Amino acid sequence: MNQRNVFDGSLTSDLDPSGMERTSLFAGGSLRQVFSEIVGKSEAMEAVLQTVGKIARSDAPVLIRGESGTGKELIAKALHRMSNRAGKHLVSLNCSAIPESLLEAELFGHVKGAFTGADKARQGYFEKAHGGTLFLDEIGDMPINLQAKLLRVLQEKQYVPIGSTEPRFADVRIITATNVDLDEAVGKQKFRSDLYYRLNVLPIVLPPLRERKGDVRLLLDHTLNVFNQTHSILNPCYFNGDVYQTLDRYNWPGNVRELINLIERLVVMSGGGEIDLSALPVEIKNSKAGATAKQVEAPYFFAETPGIAPDASVVELLPLEGLNLESYIEQLENTLIMQALERTGNNKNQAAKLLGLNRTTLVERIKKRKLVPLNAPSKEL
Ligand SMILES: Nc1ncnc2c1ncn2[C@@H]1O[C@H](COP(=O)(O)OP(=O)(O)OP(=O)(O)O)[C@@H](O)[C@H]1O
Ligand SMILES: [Mg+2]
Incomplete structure (x- = not known):
């Protein structure tokens, strides 16, 4: 045999x-x-x-x-x-x-x-x-x-x-x-x-795959490689940075099988070349947006109760399936930075004050995370 x-x-x-x-x-x-x-x-x-x-x-x-x-x-x-x-x-x-x-x-x-x-x-x-x-x-x-x-x-x-x-x-x-x-x-x-x-x-x-985040990127590259060889050998597909980031943060409820099915669909549908965010299914793009929306609620809760430790039983922030604390906190920070920039007409000094940061730290974070507020002057877009 x-x-x-x-x-x-x-x-x-x-x-x-x-x-x-x-x-x-x-x-x-x-x-x-x-x-x-x-x-x-x-x-x-x-x-x-x-x-x-x-x-x-x-x-x-x-x-x-x-x-x-x-x-x-x-x-x-x-x-x-x-x-x-x-x-x-x-x-x-x-x-x-x-x-x-x-x-x-x-x-x-x-x-x-x-x-x-x-x-x-x-x-x-x-x-x-x-x-x-x-x-x-x-x-x-x-x-x-x-x-x-x-x-x-x-x-x-x-x-x-x-x-x-x-x-x-x-x-x-x-x-x-x-x-x-x-x-x-x-x-x-x-x-x-x-x-x-x-x-x-x-x-x-x-x-579950969401608990072995380090593996997501390896699986993405490996699977992309496999499907490029079967479907798109002359014009191989590749992901841009945004796609990697979004897929890295996604929760993968269907685990590796879901990842494999998604990559095959993306490769077949794209026909070759760069795969950008627009190719991702709405539920995956929204899952990121959904997470951000939840996180926006947190500062308001804390703002209304200054100096009082929040009662964890009142506001259930932790999803049933758990979360990645580091990326959750990073998202939360990003949202607050964006809101501060938007509220101050992109004035870094005032935004830094609103956030209790010094200007240099704020500017470093904006650059590192490539944050661009909606009302930013076009040179920053
Ligand atoms: N670590 C991995 N590396 C490469 N491929 C993987 C890995 N884990 C799973 N796969 C692939 O993902 C798919 C699903 O895996 P498998 O069928 O073994 O899952 P399962 O846990 O048995 O799922 P189910 O409970 O639905 O039966 C298969 O194509 C498998 O080859
Ligand atoms: Mg099985």
Whole structure:
């Protein structure tokens, strides 16, 4: 079976299923080389990759958690590829995509005549993954009665196909993934706590992209490069500084998948050359404007209550999904500087007084952040 060689991306068909090859593969290359297709150098991502490196060769179950589009499936594939089971199949089953009535037969298979219409025996996912890895995606959506059956397989290391009485040995490494909060699901009795502990032996948590800001730029450049090669090789697209800034600050609720889809759309639609702010979807441009509008409220609140510490329970400034404090504060400062300049007809001395800054500091900030008030003389535009 052809497998992708993780060192240089070429296809190779001679991976040794004994594990010897895997040992040298991993020992011979840095984690960076092994994970060449996983983009990200943030501390959070480095920590995830270190964990993957440590646990890949164990047979214990792994539970990967993270919001949609954070790369859970990508990590599951990396785990399989670095494991001793890499020479066998990685079989994936999305538990939420299969109706409850069919899921059991899909997992364990059935013998001929097991039920009406079962005119021949059918392999289940456990059999297909024999010797390899079984990746159960969206495990949080597994129906509760099937959870009990899965738990039994994990405990006894055997399963019984529907209609059979003969147990079969389940030689699979189980990797599961979910974007739902399993602790909460356990609390609501939608997920069995005993299965949860059984699956969560080796946990991996993938942080959302907004918490690994350093990775956004790397992913933007990498993805742009990939789509330039497929869609726009003769006239490659590039982003101008404003686009980088806006995308850097954007919250990416759909994580890496959203970023990839956006870049593909931008490259295809632009046809080549510079991509500027006008090409970005309104919701992304507005998300920046929306953040600024919220921030404008803050000074008025503080101004009305001089000397009194604001009661955090009265004004809820912190969005549910959290924020990047440094860029929030910078935006807030920018808004106040712009308002001071506009109110004083762009008089730097008066604006500096209004802001309690000395003139030099104000001018430095205006230059550094390229702030231009609406009523600025045209030479400053
Ligand atoms: N760090 C990364 N570097 C490069 N590509 C990535 C990275 N993370 C995710 N991707 C890509 O983003 C897309 C979404 O990733 P993936 O399908 O693994 O996410 P997921 O967490 O399984 O999402 P879902 O919960 O919706 O199933 C894929 O095309 C994947 O290759
Ligand atoms: Mg997935």
